[in-house]
Amino acid sequence: MAPNSPHQSNASAAPPNDLGAVIEQERLPAGREALPEPLVAHSQRERILNSMARSCAAKGYGATTIADVCEPAGVSRATFYELFKDKEDCFHAAMELALAEAMGRIVAVYSPDKPWAAMVRDAAATFLELLATRPGFARMALVEAPSSGQRAFELYASGKRVLQSLLERGRDDPVEEQAIPSSAGRAALSAAESLIVGQILAGNTARLGELLPDIVYITMVPYLGQEEALRQAREAERAVAPTDG
Amino acid sequence: MIARSQRERLLEAAVRVVAEKGYGAATVADLTREAGISRTTFYAMFDDKEACFLAAYDNVAEALMRRVAKAYEGEERWPDRARAGLAALLGALAEEPAIARLALVDVGAAGPAAQRRYRAALQRLTPLFEEGRDFAPGGRSLPANTSRMAIGAVAGLIADELAEGRAEYLPGLLSDLLFATLVPYIGPAAATREVGGNE
Numbered sequence: 001m002a003p004n005s006p007h008q009s010n011a012s013a014a015p016p017n018d019l020g021a022v023i024e025q026e027r028l029p030a031g032r033e034a035l036p037e038p039l040v041a042h043s044q045r046e047r048i049l050n051s052m053a054r055s056c057a058a059k060g061y062g063a064t065t066i067a068d069v070c071e072p073a074g075v076s077r078a079t080f081y082e083l084f085k086d087k088e089d090c091f092h093a094a095m096e097l098a099l100a101e102a103m104g105r106i107v108a109v110y111s112p113d114k115p116w117a118a119m120v121r122d123a124a125a126t127f128l129e130l131l132a133t134r135p136g137f138a139r140m141a142l143v144e145a146p147s148s149g150q151r152a153f154e155l156y157a158s159g160k161r162v163l164q165s166l167l168e169r170g171r172d173d174p175v176e177e178q179a180i181p182s183s184a185g186r187a188a189l190s191a192a193e194s195l196i197v198g199q200i201l202a203g204n205t206a207r208l209g210e211l212l213p214d215i216v217y218i219t220m221v222p223y224l225g226q227e228e229a230l231r232q233a234r235e236a237e238r239a240v241a242p243t244d245g
Numbered sequence: 246m247i248a249r250s251q252r253e254r255l256l257e258a259a260v261r262v263v264a265e266k267g268y269g270a271a272t273v274a275d276l277t278r279e280a281g282i283s284r285t286t287f288y289a290m291f292d293d294k295e296a297c298f299l300a301a302y303d304n305v306a307e308a309l310m311r312r313v314a315k316a317y318e319g320e321e322r323w324p325d326r327a328r329a330g331l332a333a334l335l336g337a338l339a340e341e342p343a344i345a346r347l348a349l350v351d352v353g354a355a356g357p358a359a360q361r362r363y364r365a366a367l368q369r370l371t372p373l374f375e376e377g378r379d380f381a382p383g384g385r386s387l388p389a390n391t392s393r394m395a396i397g398a399v400a401g402l403i404a405d406e407l408a409e410g411r412a413e414y415l416p417g418l419l420s421d422l423l424f425a426t427l428v429p430y431i432g433p434a435a436a437t438r439e440v441g442g443n444e
Contacts, residue, residue: 060357143360147353180424180433181440183402187425190401191394198364198393201357214388218398218429226383226432233388 045083047073049094053136057205061091061144091144092151098137099159102130110166117220117232123166124192124215125239131196132208139205142197164189167219184222191218213237252290255280259301264343268298268355298355299362305348306366312337317373323380324427324439330373331399331422335415338403342412349404367396377430384430391429398425 051073055064066087070080084090109122131138145156168185181187192215199208213233221229258280262271273294277287291297316333320326338345352363374392378384388394399422406415420440427436 062356143357147351179437179441180428181421183421184424184428184433186405187398187402187421190405191398191425191429194367194397194401195390195394201361201364211390214390214394217388218391218394222424222428222433225434230383230386 044073044075044079045093046097048075048080048083048090049097050136052090052094053098053134053140055136056091056094056144057136057139061140061148088149088151091140091148092155095140095145095152095155098134098140099155102127102137102141103159103162105130106162106166117224117228120167120219121212121216121232121236121239123163124219125209125212125236127163128196128208128212128215131200132206135200135205138196138200138208142193143200160189160193180222185219188219188222209240212240251280251282251286255282255287255290255297256301256304259297260305260344260347263298263301263351263355264347268351268359273297295356295358299358302348302352302355302359302362302366305344306362306369309334309337309348310366310369313370314373323376324423324431326373326376327426328419328423328439331426332416332419335403335419335422338407339412339415342407345403345412345415346407349400350407367400368393370396374426377427381430387429395426395429 048069051069052064054072055068059068064087066077066080069087069090070077080090084093105126106123109126110119114122131142141156141159145152147153164185167189192211195211195214195218196208199205199211213236216236217229217233220232224232255276259271259276262275262279266275271294273284273287276294276297277284287297291300312333313330317326317330320329338348348363348366352359371392374395377392377395378387381387402418402421402425403415406412406418424436424440427439431439
């Protein structure tokens with residue numbers, strides 16, 4: 001009944017500095033970093049998956065019907081049921097594809113040579129940018145998946161564990177063990193997630209990038225202290241300052 | 246008066262039914278049966294299952310908030326107020342695991358309106374967290390979203406525990422929740438001292 005623990009299987013067997021191994025351990029499909037935007041739908045299957053993501057963004061998973069998915073994709077119901085067992089199966093496949101792409105991009109940010117703070121900032125910026133430009137994915141991954149059945153929840157939880165590993169591992173100084181609780185990273189991610197979901201539900205998905213300084217602050221403060229986390233946040237703020245005006 | 250007590254019975258029944266069957270599976274018939282009222286009476290009070298659930302949700306959130314606020318106001322220093330409020334919250338949730346799950350986990354499945362209700366309930370904690378700004382030496386320079394994020398951290402840690410069916414262990418989360426509450430306002434060193442100081 002209870003979903004998989006979001007924190008007990010903490011990918012602890014993977015060596016530090018090897019996010020790829022963490023992702024593999026979470027059994028996520030390989031990343032597809034090279035996908036153009038929007039996802040090119042070569043196949044009926046991909047058109048259906050895109051259509052599912054768009055419908056989730058427009059009206060939510062609960063209200064989405066098979067017709068909502070089939071019509072914009074230009075496929076028949078019969079084709080839909082050849083490819084997917086049901087709506088949930090289709091949602092799961094869409095979430096899996098999108099998550100694989102997101103994780104691919106996050107991994108591309110990761111490098112053992114990069115300072116921890118720069119890596120966290122770049123990963124957060126990449127993630128926010130991805131969400132802002134793909135509202136379907138944003139809605140699916142952070143609003144619908146956590147509450148749309150066990151399989152989708154597990155995908156969501158595995159994505160979260162990857163981000164948690166990114167935050168907790170690969171510190172330059174293997175945490176000068178300030179006796180902070182082991183849940184500090186998970187708490188910081190929940191804090192960031194809550195802020196992001198609030199903006200998505202308020203219809204501000206396109207402006208998620210503006211949250212970068214706050215997310216930099218909340219994810220770094222347990223590890224670096226207030227002064228340095230604020231400095232990092234100010235630096236991030238300069239990076240996201242409007243350049244189009 | 247009779248209408249009022251029927252309404253209360255119905256709201257309590259809605260919490261029990263949804264906690265037991267899940268929001269999706271619960272029907273208006275389940276609610277009326279559990280509450281011992283007729284369908285006609287139900288529809289005189291609410292348009293549909295969702296409206297009834299949202300009213301029930303507000304009731305639960307209201308009761309939780311009252312307990313938290315009372316404990317919080319019983320202390321002086323902000324970190325002590327935060328500790329007391331969090332302890333009261335955890336105590337209340339541990340007493341009623343079904344309600345706790347409903348309030349923090351299952352609410353996500355009840356649609357966008359319920360999700361907004363959940364977020365609105367959480368935001369009612371904002372003034373309690375924002376006092377951290379006055380307490381913290383550099384409080385004014387902290388990000389505007391600090392309280393939202395700290396509240397999100399607390400809710401997330403509780404929801405993780407509930408999702409694993411560990412409601413009875415919730416009171417054991419107090420140190421982690423207190424750290425998550427304090428750290429954005431006073432930093433890790435001071436937060437660690439506060440967490441350890443009163444144990």
